[in-house]
Structures are given as C-alpha cells and as structure tokens.
Amino acid sequence: MRRYPKYVYNPISLIGAALAVAMLFAIILVFVVDVTSEEPSPYIGILGFAVLPLPLIIGLLLVPAGMWLEWSRERKGTSKAKGLPTLDMNRPEHRTAFITFVTGTIILLLLTAGGSYKAYEYTESVSFCGRVCHEVMDPEYTTYLNGPHARVGCVECHIGEGAEWYARSKISGVYQFYSVLFNKYPAPIPTPIDNLRPARETCERCHWPAKFHGDQMWGVSRYLNDEENTRWRIQLVMKTGGADETTGQIRGIHWHIAQKVEYVPTDSTRMDIREVRLHRADGTVEVYQSMYNPLSEEERAALPAEEIRTMDCMDCHNRPSHQYLSPRRAMDHGLETELLPRDLPYLKRVGTNLLASEYITREEGLQAIESGLISFYEENHPEVVSTRQEDLTNAIAGVQQLFEMNFFPAMKARWSAYPTHIGHQEFPGCYRCHNGAMVSEEGEIIRNDCQLCHVILAQGPDVSIYEGVGEGITEFKHPEDIYEAWREMACHECHTGGEYF
Ligand code: HEC
Ligand code: HEC
Ligand code: HEC
Ligand code: HEC
Ligand code: HEC
Ligand code: HEC
Structure with missing residues (x-):
C-alpha cells in the first residue's frame, strides 16, 4: 500500500527527496567532523x-515541483482540469503526507537557524579569515600568529561590533571572494585599508585611553655586523605618557590622542605630510607647514574634507598585528632568542644579506639561504664547516625559519611593502611630522630633539638592564663610527632595512 499521495511517486520528486536526505546526512557528518576534530x-x-545547503534546498524544491507536474499532467484533458488539488485529512496517505511535511519543516527551520548561526560564527572566525584563501592571507595570518594580538580575533580589529559594520564587511567580503576566485587580487595587498573601521571604535574597546599612563623602561638588543656579532644594548625610557586626566597627566607620546591633531598627507599612503593642525583645548589652532612642500592658499581653500585626517591610534600603530620584520631586525630577533648560534662568525651580516634578497618563490628563498650560508663558510671560515656542523645546520634552519615568518614571495609581502609608523629607524614614522621641517607661522617647529620621546640611560656592548639607572641621561652613541652623521641625517635615510643595515 502507498503511504503518501500517489503524486509523490514520480521520478522528479523521488530524486529530489533522495538528494535532500543525502545532503542532510552529509551536513550532519561535516558538523560532527567539525565539532570533534582538534583543528x-x-x-x-x-x-x-x-556549499552543501544549496543542493539540499534544490532537492526539497524538487519534491513539490514533481508533484505539481504529475498532478497537472493527470488533470490535462479531463473535465476536472480547473481547481487546486484537495487535502483530505480523512485519507491516511494525505494525513501521513501532511504530518511528514509539518514535522519536516519544523526540523528544517531549526536546522536552518542553527546552521545560519554556525555560518555566521564561522565567517567571523580566525580560521575563515586567515586560512581559507591560504596563499592570499598567508602573510597576514602568519604574522598575526607571531604578533602580540594572536589571541584577538581578526574581526575584533577589522570589523568590530554592530550590524552596520557587519553588513559592510560581508559586502566587501563578496568582492574579495570574487577577486580571489579569479586571481584579481593585488600583491602585495595595498594599505592603508580604506574602509577600516575607525581605530577608536576597535582598539579602544580593549585599550581605553584612560589606561595609558606612565613611562616604560626598554632594553633593546641589537647585534653588530662584525665578526663577533657583538651584542649592543640600549637602555631607554619610552615616554608613553597618558591621554586622560582622571588617571594621570596628559603628556608624552599618547598626548596626541587627548588633542585633536589633523594633518594633510600628499597621498593615500600618508608617508609625506604637508600640513599639521593642532587644535588646542582653549580653541586656538596652531598650523605647522612643511618647509619643502607647503599648501598654497588656493590648495588650502579647495581642499576636500576627506583629505584632512585626524590622528588616531592607526597613525602610529598601523602594524599592531601584522609585523613584518626587516632583515636586520629579524636577525636580531633570531640571535636574541638564541634561535641562531650567537658565536658563528659574521652570522648577522650574512644572514641579513640573504634575507634582504628578493626571491620569486618561497622554495627559492629557502634554497638560497642554505646554499648561501654554506658557501660563505666554505670560502671564508672553513673551520666552521669542518668542526661546527651542528651550529651551521642550526643557523641554516634558524634563518630559514625567520624567512618563513617574515617574507612571503607569493604575495610580495615583506617589511618594505608595509611601512610602519612607530619609531623612526627604517621608515620616517614619527619623523613624518617630527622632522624639524614642520614650521608654524611664528617659526616654531614640531619638536624633534632626541629626548622628546625617550631618554637613553645606558648603551654599549652587553650593558645590563640596570646599568645607567641613577647616572642620568646619556646622549645617543651610534654603535659604529659614522662621524656623527646621525645628527644631520635621519636614521631611515641610511637604515632602509635592506642591505646589511
Ligand atoms: C590588533 C588588530 C588586528 C588584528 C587582530 C588583525 N588585524 Fe589585520 N590589520 C590590522 C591593521 C591595523 C592593518 C593595517 C591597516 C592599514 O594600514 O590601513 C591590518 C591589515 C590587514 C590586511 C592588509 C594587508 C596588510 O598586511 O596590511 C589584511 C589582509 C589583514 N589585515 C588580514 C587579517 C587577518 C586574516 C587577521 C586574522 C588572522 C587579522 N588581519 C587580524 C589590524 C588587525
Ligand atoms: C579584543 C581586544 C583587543 C583589541 C580590539 C585590540 N587589542 Fe591591542 N592588545 C590586546 C592584548 C590582549 C594585548 C597583549 C597585552 C599584553 O601582552 O600584555 C595587546 C597588546 C597591544 C600592544 C602592545 C604590543 C606589544 O608589542 O607589547 C599595542 C601597541 C596594541 N595592543 C595596540 C592595539 C591597536 C592599535 C589596536 C586597534 C587596531 C588594538 N590593539 C586592538 C587586546 C586587544
Ligand atoms: C603619536 C603616536 C601614537 C598614537 C596616536 C597612539 N600611540 Fe600607542 N604608543 C605609541 C608609542 C610610540 C608607544 C610605545 C612604544 C612602542 O610600543 O613602540 C605606544 C604604546 C602603546 C601601547 C603599549 C604600552 C602600554 O601601555 O603597555 C598600547 C596598548 C597602545 N600604545 C595603544 C594605543 C591605542 C589604542 C591608541 C589609540 C587610542 C594609541 N596607542 C595611539 C604611539 C602612539
Ligand atoms: C601628524 C603629525 C605627527 C605625527 C605623525 C607624530 N606627531 Fe608627535 N606631535 C605632533 C605635534 C603637532 C605636536 C605638538 C608640537 C610640539 O610638541 O612640538 C607633537 C608633540 C609630541 C610630543 C610632546 C607631547 C607633550 O608632552 O607635550 C611627543 C612626546 C610626541 N609628539 C611623540 C610622537 C611620537 C613618538 C610619534 C611617532 C610614533 C609622533 N609624535 C608622531 C604631531 C605629530
Ligand atoms: C618624535 C619622537 C622621537 C624622537 C624625536 C626621537 N625618537 Fe628615537 N624612537 C622613538 C620611538 C617611538 C622609538 C621606538 C620604535 C619602536 O617601537 O621600535 C624610538 C627608538 C629609538 C631607538 C631604539 C632603536 C632600536 O634599535 O630599536 C634609538 C637608539 C633612538 N630611538 C634614538 C633616537 C635619537 C638618537 C634621536 C634624535 C636624533 C631620536 N631617537 C629621536 C621616537 C622618537
Ligand atoms: C650615515 C648613515 C647612518 C645614519 C644616519 C645612521 N646609521 Fe646606524 N648604522 C649605519 C651603518 C653603516 C651601520 C652598520 C655598522 C656595522 O657594520 O655594524 C649602522 C649600524 C647601526 C646599529 C647596529 C646594527 C643594527 O643592525 O642595528 C644601530 C643600533 C644603529 N645603526 C642605530 C642608528 C640610529 C638609532 C640612527 C638614527 C639616530 C642611525 N643609526 C643613523 C649607518 C647610519
């Protein structure tokens, strides 16, 4: 005996039902795998x-579609051609069909609700953002994992809370999906990201301004390019300062956040600044103009509002998560953490040079590092090759690891593609304004003396963290004799991060 109305028994409806059931099981299976596996x-x-919900829905739609076709075929030509099919609850097969339909719909609705929530949760996950388009996101994902925000979700900075930004991100996500699918994405991915949510709405949810106060003691370790890879230490106090009166004074570096500081960059990279406007609390405005490239009166009058930027966290902390170390900084990191043997002659210099070369693929880079180190020691220090095989092997593996953490040939992502605005050593950074060339009408410059942002307490080979404390401030001493050139030139004019310095 048939348990369902006879119209169900047509090939289209049966195929549809089978498809839907199969997909349902597949989804349940995927769900179980997702929940139970570690990673x-x-x-x-x-x-x-x-992907799977699509054929599931098609299968479900095929069931009524087949029934309708079957019903209309049978009615064709008969006198009862007009009117709709009837539902008679007294007939057992109609009853079973009705009950199946209602319970099926309820179960599906519940599953859809659960599924959509899962889908929402999933598209917000670090795994989705960082690992789906593996090659494209590899640089950001890798540097994210090695950065200070490895436990903060991508969406916390890139999207933040609220429906508006959620919708915006999903709309731009569709375009990004398309560009990955058709290989249309640019490499390196350009920054600054235009539609990034204002930093004050993302960063400040965790780092609220009232909390910034006090100065920080820093111990910086650098390694020189000499045979001994001399460890050069700099003890300094960073004047991080504060931005809120209730918890401290408004002063130091975070002073900018308590003020309204506007600036006009030459272009969207914000690397060159033409004018800075400081809005003081008393309502007065101080305008500083670039000596080299000031705005003319006409340009200022015609300036569109979107070309004036108000300073926020991102104007200094533009690489809070994805930090690509430059070759020399990567080597310093490797030596400091003893990933690399510190006493292998000239390791800092050779490693820096190998990391600085441009490679087409990751494999080429890894290969070049291995052969480069081996041939350097064979030619210049054969004793290393004959007596210190283990150190040499470790040095190769270490430099290769630093390469994989910071250099991504496929996406052309490396330190030089992503300037950082913190500091002033390899990029202009703070010196975009504090360069001694931003002058007000009264002839005042934005200050740039070496003690404005930090003070150095001690420096030299292997000074310990407490050395210099109590002796007061010392003047900066360049580790290499460069005839005091650092007084006239900005550090980044020599230290591009490439070459060996
Ligand atoms: C602490 C906040 C933060 C977190 C967490 C974070 N990002 Fe970013 N991300 C940024 C900032 C800031 C920029 C640079 C914006 C700019 O310069 O305009 C950026 C830039 C990017 C870029 C542009 C290319 C580049 O390297 O600058 C991509 C792509 C990106 N992030 C992806 C991700 C992914 C994927 C994750 C999670 C695995 C993630 N981000 C986590 C803050 C964050
Ligand atoms: C969801 C919370 C969260 C958000 C959002 C967030 N951070 Fe953080 N941030 C953290 C945590 C946690 C740490 C690590 C604290 C520690 O190590 O003591 C951190 C550390 C930092 C540090 C110190 C880094 C270091 O090397 O020690 C800086 C600078 C920073 N964040 C800036 C930012 C900026 C800029 C943004 C906005 C783009 C941001 N954060 C967004 C939670 C967050
Ligand atoms: C004028 C540049 C500048 C601006 C604007 C700025 N910072 Fe900083 N911030 C610094 C510098 C410089 C340091 C200390 C040195 C370093 O970390 O490299 C620092 C340190 C920090 C630290 C770690 C220090 C600590 O107290 O433990 C956090 C967190 C931080 N900033 C968050 C923010 C957030 C959030 C904003 C936006 C509300 C912001 N900063 C705005 C330059 C800036
Ligand atoms: C867009 C321009 C601009 C940038 C970029 C900038 N500053 Fe400033 N900064 C100013 C102006 C304007 C002043 C006020 C004039 C002065 O103090 O000479 C100032 C003042 C300061 C002060 C003195 C605050 C006080 O206590 O009175 C410190 C410290 C400082 N900046 C540190 C930094 C650091 C560190 C960076 C880089 C991380 C930086 N600034 C980047 C514009 C800028
Ligand atoms: C406008 C603020 C500002 C001024 C002016 C300034 N610095 Fe710095 N400096 C910074 C910041 C911020 C950092 C930390 C950068 C980072 O986070 O790595 C730094 C880092 C350093 C370091 C540590 C370098 C390292 O290897 O990491 C030295 C040394 C230094 N500065 C020397 C100087 C000297 C010398 C001058 C004067 C010619 C000077 N600075 C002027 C803001 C400033
Ligand atoms: C005229 C060019 C020049 C200027 C300007 C300059 N340096 Fe250097 N610096 C060098 C050279 C060359 C070396 C490499 C010396 C060697 O072989 O060890 C070096 C090495 C260093 C090192 C040790 C090696 C390393 O990888 O970190 C530090 C630290 C350093 N410089 C800091 C600074 C700071 C801070 C400034 C700005 C205040 C600065 N330098 C300005 C040329 C310069």
Whole structure:
C-alpha cells in the first residue's frame, strides 16, 4: 500500500527527496567532523555551511515541483482540469503526507537557524579569515600568529561590533571572494585599508585611553655586523605618557590622542605630510607647514574634507598585528632568542644579506639561504664547516625559519611593502611630522630633539638592564663610527632595512 499521495511517486520528486536526505546526512557528518576534530580544515566549514545547503534546498524544491507536474499532467484533458488539488485529512496517505511535511519543516527551520548561526560564527572566525584563501592571507595570518594580538580575533580589529559594520564587511567580503576566485587580487595587498573601521571604535574597546599612563623602561638588543656579532644594548625610557586626566597627566607620546591633531598627507599612503593642525583645548589652532612642500592658499581653500585626517591610534600603530620584520631586525630577533648560534662568525651580516634578497618563490628563498650560508663558510671560515656542523645546520634552519615568518614571495609581502609608523629607524614614522621641517607661522617647529620621546640611560656592548639607572641621561652613541652623521641625517635615510643595515 502507498503511504503518501500517489503524486509523490514520480521520478522528479523521488530524486529530489533522495538528494535532500543525502545532503542532510552529509551536513550532519561535516558538523560532527567539525565539532570533534582538534583543528578542522577551514574548507570543512565552507563545505558544511555554504556549499552543501544549496543542493539540499534544490532537492526539497524538487519534491513539490514533481508533484505539481504529475498532478497537472493527470488533470490535462479531463473535465476536472480547473481547481487546486484537495487535502483530505480523512485519507491516511494525505494525513501521513501532511504530518511528514509539518514535522519536516519544523526540523528544517531549526536546522536552518542553527546552521545560519554556525555560518555566521564561522565567517567571523580566525580560521575563515586567515586560512581559507591560504596563499592570499598567508602573510597576514602568519604574522598575526607571531604578533602580540594572536589571541584577538581578526574581526575584533577589522570589523568590530554592530550590524552596520557587519553588513559592510560581508559586502566587501563578496568582492574579495570574487577577486580571489579569479586571481584579481593585488600583491602585495595595498594599505592603508580604506574602509577600516575607525581605530577608536576597535582598539579602544580593549585599550581605553584612560589606561595609558606612565613611562616604560626598554632594553633593546641589537647585534653588530662584525665578526663577533657583538651584542649592543640600549637602555631607554619610552615616554608613553597618558591621554586622560582622571588617571594621570596628559603628556608624552599618547598626548596626541587627548588633542585633536589633523594633518594633510600628499597621498593615500600618508608617508609625506604637508600640513599639521593642532587644535588646542582653549580653541586656538596652531598650523605647522612643511618647509619643502607647503599648501598654497588656493590648495588650502579647495581642499576636500576627506583629505584632512585626524590622528588616531592607526597613525602610529598601523602594524599592531601584522609585523613584518626587516632583515636586520629579524636577525636580531633570531640571535636574541638564541634561535641562531650567537658565536658563528659574521652570522648577522650574512644572514641579513640573504634575507634582504628578493626571491620569486618561497622554495627559492629557502634554497638560497642554505646554499648561501654554506658557501660563505666554505670560502671564508672553513673551520666552521669542518668542526661546527651542528651550529651551521642550526643557523641554516634558524634563518630559514625567520624567512618563513617574515617574507612571503607569493604575495610580495615583506617589511618594505608595509611601512610602519612607530619609531623612526627604517621608515620616517614619527619623523613624518617630527622632522624639524614642520614650521608654524611664528617659526616654531614640531619638536624633534632626541629626548622628546625617550631618554637613553645606558648603551654599549652587553650593558645590563640596570646599568645607567641613577647616572642620568646619556646622549645617543651610534654603535659604529659614522662621524656623527646621525645628527644631520635621519636614521631611515641610511637604515632602509635592506642591505646589511
Ligand atoms: C590588533 C588588530 C588586528 C588584528 C587582530 C588583525 N588585524 Fe589585520 N590589520 C590590522 C591593521 C591595523 C592593518 C593595517 C591597516 C592599514 O594600514 O590601513 C591590518 C591589515 C590587514 C590586511 C592588509 C594587508 C596588510 O598586511 O596590511 C589584511 C589582509 C589583514 N589585515 C588580514 C587579517 C587577518 C586574516 C587577521 C586574522 C588572522 C587579522 N588581519 C587580524 C589590524 C588587525
Ligand atoms: C579584543 C581586544 C583587543 C583589541 C580590539 C585590540 N587589542 Fe591591542 N592588545 C590586546 C592584548 C590582549 C594585548 C597583549 C597585552 C599584553 O601582552 O600584555 C595587546 C597588546 C597591544 C600592544 C602592545 C604590543 C606589544 O608589542 O607589547 C599595542 C601597541 C596594541 N595592543 C595596540 C592595539 C591597536 C592599535 C589596536 C586597534 C587596531 C588594538 N590593539 C586592538 C587586546 C586587544
Ligand atoms: C603619536 C603616536 C601614537 C598614537 C596616536 C597612539 N600611540 Fe600607542 N604608543 C605609541 C608609542 C610610540 C608607544 C610605545 C612604544 C612602542 O610600543 O613602540 C605606544 C604604546 C602603546 C601601547 C603599549 C604600552 C602600554 O601601555 O603597555 C598600547 C596598548 C597602545 N600604545 C595603544 C594605543 C591605542 C589604542 C591608541 C589609540 C587610542 C594609541 N596607542 C595611539 C604611539 C602612539
Ligand atoms: C601628524 C603629525 C605627527 C605625527 C605623525 C607624530 N606627531 Fe608627535 N606631535 C605632533 C605635534 C603637532 C605636536 C605638538 C608640537 C610640539 O610638541 O612640538 C607633537 C608633540 C609630541 C610630543 C610632546 C607631547 C607633550 O608632552 O607635550 C611627543 C612626546 C610626541 N609628539 C611623540 C610622537 C611620537 C613618538 C610619534 C611617532 C610614533 C609622533 N609624535 C608622531 C604631531 C605629530
Ligand atoms: C618624535 C619622537 C622621537 C624622537 C624625536 C626621537 N625618537 Fe628615537 N624612537 C622613538 C620611538 C617611538 C622609538 C621606538 C620604535 C619602536 O617601537 O621600535 C624610538 C627608538 C629609538 C631607538 C631604539 C632603536 C632600536 O634599535 O630599536 C634609538 C637608539 C633612538 N630611538 C634614538 C633616537 C635619537 C638618537 C634621536 C634624535 C636624533 C631620536 N631617537 C629621536 C621616537 C622618537
Ligand atoms: C650615515 C648613515 C647612518 C645614519 C644616519 C645612521 N646609521 Fe646606524 N648604522 C649605519 C651603518 C653603516 C651601520 C652598520 C655598522 C656595522 O657594520 O655594524 C649602522 C649600524 C647601526 C646599529 C647596529 C646594527 C643594527 O643592525 O642595528 C644601530 C643600533 C644603529 N645603526 C642605530 C642608528 C640610529 C638609532 C640612527 C638614527 C639616530 C642611525 N643609526 C643613523 C649607518 C647610519
């Protein structure tokens, strides 16, 4: 005996039903795998929450479609051609069909609600953002994992809370998906990101301004390019300062946040600044103009509002998460953490040079590092090759690891593609304004003396962290004799990060 109305028994409806049931089981399976495995593949999520539901819905639609076709075929030509099919609850097969339909719909609605929530959660996850388009996001994902925000989700900085930004991110996400699919994405991915949410709405949810106060003691370790890879230490106090009266004074570096500081950059990279406007609390405005490239009266009058930028966290902390170390900084990091043997002659210099070369692929880079180190020691220090094989092997593996953490040939992502605005050593950074060339009408410059932002307490080979404390401030001493050139030139004019310095 048939349990369902006879119209169900047509090939289209049956195929539809079979498809729907199969997909339902597949989704449940994917869900179980997703929940039970330690580190599920990011594609599992895409499959379960974005791909499989589509054939499931098609299958479900095929069931009534087949029934309708069957019913209208049978009615054709008969006198009862007009009117709709009837539902008679007294007939057992109609009853079963009705009950199946209602319970099926309820179960599906529940699953859809659960599924959509899962899909929402999933598209917000670090795994989705960082691992789905593996090659494209590899640089950002890797540097993110090695950065100070490795436990903060991508969306916390890139999207933040609220429906508006959620919708905006999903709309631009569709375009990004398309550009990855058709290989249309640019490499390196350009910054600054235009539609990044204002920093004050993202960063300040965790780092609220009232909390910034006090200065910080820093111990910086650098390694020289000499045979001994001499460890050069700099003890300094960073005047981080504060930006809120209730918890401290408004002064030091975070002073900018308590003021309204506007600036006019030459272009969207914000690397060159033409004018700075300081709005003081008493309502007066101080305008500083670039000596080299000031705005003319006409330009100022015609300036569109969107070309004036108000300073926020991102104007200094533009690389809070994805920090690509330059070759010399990567080597310093490797030597300081003893990933690299510190006493292998000239390791800092050779490693820096190998990291600074441009490679087409990751494999080429790894290969060049290995052969480069081996041939350097064979030619210049054969004793290393004959007696210190283990150190040499460790040095190769270490430099290769630093390369994989900071250099991404496929996406052309490396330190030089992403200037950082903190500091002044390899990029202008703070010196975009504090360069001694921003002058007010009264002839005042934005201050740039070496003690404005930090004071040095001690420096030299292997000074300890407490050395110099109590002796007061010392003047900066360049580790290498460069005839005091650092007084006339900015550090970044020599230290580009490439070459060996
Ligand atoms: C602490 C906040 C923060 C977190 C967490 C974070 N980002 Fe970013 N991200 C930024 C900032 C700031 C920029 C640079 C914006 C600019 O210069 O306009 C950026 C830039 C990017 C860029 C542009 C290319 C580049 O390297 O500058 C991509 C792509 C990106 N992030 C992806 C991700 C992904 C994927 C994750 C999670 C795995 C993530 N981000 C986590 C703050 C963050
Ligand atoms: C969801 C919370 C969260 C958000 C949002 C967030 N951060 Fe952080 N941030 C942290 C945590 C946690 C740390 C690590 C604190 C520690 O190590 O003591 C940190 C550390 C830092 C540090 C110190 C880094 C270091 O090397 O020690 C800076 C600078 C920073 N964040 C800036 C930012 C900026 C700029 C943004 C906005 C783009 C931002 N953060 C957004 C939670 C957050
Ligand atoms: C004028 C540039 C500038 C601006 C604007 C700025 N910072 Fe900083 N910030 C610094 C510098 C410089 C340091 C200390 C040196 C370093 O970390 O490299 C620092 C340190 C920090 C630290 C770590 C220090 C600590 O107290 O533990 C956090 C967190 C931080 N900033 C968050 C923010 C947030 C959030 C904003 C926006 C509300 C912001 N900063 C705005 C330059 C700036
Ligand atoms: C867009 C321009 C601009 C940038 C970029 C900038 N500053 Fe400033 N900064 C100013 C102006 C304007 C003043 C006020 C004039 C002065 O004090 O000479 C100032 C003042 C300061 C002061 C003195 C605050 C006080 O206590 O009175 C410190 C410290 C400082 N900046 C540090 C930094 C650091 C560190 C960076 C880089 C991380 C930086 N600034 C980047 C514009 C800028
Ligand atoms: C406008 C603020 C500002 C001025 C002016 C300034 N610095 Fe700095 N300096 C910084 C900041 C911010 C950092 C930390 C950068 C970072 O986070 O790595 C720094 C870092 C340093 C370091 C540590 C370098 C390292 O290897 O990491 C030295 C040394 C230094 N500065 C020397 C100088 C000297 C010398 C001058 C004067 C010619 C000077 N600075 C002027 C803001 C400033
Ligand atoms: C005229 C060019 C020039 C200027 C300007 C300059 N340096 Fe250097 N610096 C060098 C050279 C060359 C070396 C490499 C010396 C060697 O072989 O060890 C070096 C090495 C260093 C090192 C040790 C090696 C390393 O990898 O970090 C530090 C630290 C350093 N400089 C800091 C600074 C700071 C801070 C400033 C700005 C206040 C500055 N330098 C300005 C040329 C310069």
